[in-house]
Amino acid sequence: MKRILKWSALAILVVLFAWFEFAYWTSSNDCGRGIPTGAQRIKAVRFCDYGAPDVVHMDEIEKPAPAEDQLLVRVRAASLNAIDVAIVRGPALARLLFGLRKPKFTGFARDFAGVVEAVGKKVTEFKPGDEVFGLKGGAVAQYVYARKDRVVMKPASVTFEEAAAVPLAGLTAWQGLKTGKIHAGEKVLVNGASGGVGTFAIQIAKAFNAEVTAVVSTRNVEIARQLAADHVIDYTKEDFTKRSERYDLLYDNVMNHSMSERRRVLTSDGICVLAGFGGAAPSGTEAMARIVRGFSDSFRSRFSAQKFERYTTTASQADLQSLSDLIAQGKVKPFVEKTYPMSETVEALRYFNAGHTRGKLVIAVD
Numbered sequence: 031m032k033r034i035l036k037w038s039a040l041a042i043l044v045v046l047f048a049w050f051e052f053a054y055w056t057s058s059n060d061c062g063r064g065i066p067t068g069a070q071r072i073k074a075v076r077f078c079d080y081g082a083p084d085v086v087h088m089d090e091i092e093k094p095a096p097a098e099d100q101l102l103v104r105v106r107a108a109s110l111n112a113i114d115v116a117i118v119r120g121p122a123l124a125r126l127l128f129g130l131r132k133p134k135f136t137g138f139a140r141d142f143a144g145v146v147e148a149v150g151k152k153v154t155e156f157k158p159g160d161e162v163f164g165l166k167g168g169a170v171a172q173y174v175y176a177r178k179d180r181v182v183m184k185p186a187s188v189t190f191e192e193a194a195a196v197p198l199a200g201l202t203a204w205q206g207l208k209t210g211k212i213h214a215g216e217k218v219l220v221n222g223a224s225g226g227v228g229t230f231a232i233q234i235a236k237a238f239n240a241e242v243t244a245v246v247s248t249r250n251v252e253i254a255r256q257l258a259a260d261h262v263i264d265y266t267k268e269d270f271t272k273r274s275e276r277y278d279l280l281y282d283n284v285m286n287h288s289m290s291e292r293r294r295v296l297t298s299d300g301i302c303v304l305a306g307f308g309g310a311a312p313s314g315t316e317a318m319a320r321i322v323r324g325f326s327d328s329f330r331s332r333f334s335a336q337k338f339e340r341y342t343t344t345a346s347q348a349d350l351q352s353l354s355d356l357i358a359q360g361k362v363k364p365f366v367e368k369t370y371p372m373s374e375t376v377e378a379l380r381y382f383n384a385g386h387t388r389g390k391l392v393i394a395v396d
């Protein structure tokens with residue numbers, strides 16, 4: 031019996047190893063494929079291999095055509111998010127989803143703003159000429175085709191660059207604060223308040239009439255004040271978990287404190303929303319440790335009144351519309367630190383990788 035078990039385990043290991051080798055070496059993408067003669071060509075930024083920022087490069091691809099429920103959008107601006115930059119590096123876990131040896135999908139970034147050029151047969155909500163923003167992989171390109179339920183109209187009060195800064199970071203802040211059951215009058219602390227997600231989280235929490243405390247480094251104290259945070263804590267000078275203040279909602283973009291430290295500053299039935307692990311700032315191992323700790327904290331909090339809630343951002347059109355409404359009402363203004371031309375996307379990536387972006391980095395698409 032023991033011998034049978036031993037040989038079966040060995041056989042399973044050999045099969046798994048063979049499957050992994052096969053999947054790894056056959057993992058490929060469309061980079062080597064030519065563009066059919068006569069097809070329209072457009073410029074797009076893509077990455078054919080995983081690696082350092084300079085794997086990202088400008089290329090020519092075939093101009094996409096929209097399906098029945100899609101829009102063809104002439105992109106005017108796109109923006110970077112932590113996930114876009116992480117996929118390019120190709121950490122082991124991401125490769126299980128996005129391609130083992132090479133990225134399956136080679137388009138870069140996902141947030142865009144632009145002008146509708148054409149619509150599919152089943153699209154009645156948008157028409158050519160509409161100014162829109164939304165989500166679609168491969169956003170740093172002259173054109174993208176996007177599903178109609180991933181797009182909303184751009185408020186006239188913001189530029190294309192500002193609108194392109196909104197989708198993923200804005201949705202992450204919105205959905206996270208909703209996960210934390212935000213309501214008027216409560217005390218909200220945003221840890222990691224000066225990055226893409228944090229700058230939206232401060233403003234959205236204020237739009238809900240919460241009393242907001244922003245945790246940032248010295249150079250970003252002024253930005254947090256500009257965004258109307260009621261209180262600002264400089265994390266290089268003070269540890270928020272050592273204060274006597276208690277918060278109803280702790281929106282944690284960094285997860286750099288232990289569960290017991292964070293419980294200490296939560297009210298007795300407060301909620302800690304586990305939004306992120308500090309963007310590109312922590313090393314790969316540290317980021318992984320924070321993610322694992324997030325799962326464990328969330329599980330352990332099931333047995334206590336103070337909750338630690340994890341969530342994954344979804345591309346909800348209704349939520350995107352709510353963000354668009356807040357922008358139109360002047361309650362939220364996307365904070366863009368810098369706009370790069372499309373030809374300098376690599377520089378934008380390098381800057382993001384340093385881990386101290388203020389607000390969002392945008393790529394202007396010409």
Ligand SMILES: NC(=O)c1ccc[n+]([C@@H]2O[C@H](COP(=O)([O-])OP(=O)(O)OC[C@H]3O[C@@H](n4cnc5c(N)ncnc54)[C@H](OP(=O)(O)O)[C@@H]3O)[C@@H](O)[C@H]2O)c1
Pocket residue numbers: 111112113198199202221222223224225226227228245246247248250265283284286304305306307308309310311341342343385386387388389
């Ligand atoms: N849950 C989801 O589905 C979801 C979706 C999208 C994004 N995310 C995650 O959300 C996180 C934030 O994304 P992002 O786009 O805002 O990244 P980001 O723009 O790089 O911002 C990271 C922020 O962390 C701050 N920070 C670093 N160390 C800190 C510390 N010790 N104390 C306080 N703040 C610190 C940085 O501020 P300084 O420069 O001042 O240090 C920066 O403001 C990322 O981990 C991302 O993966 C999650």
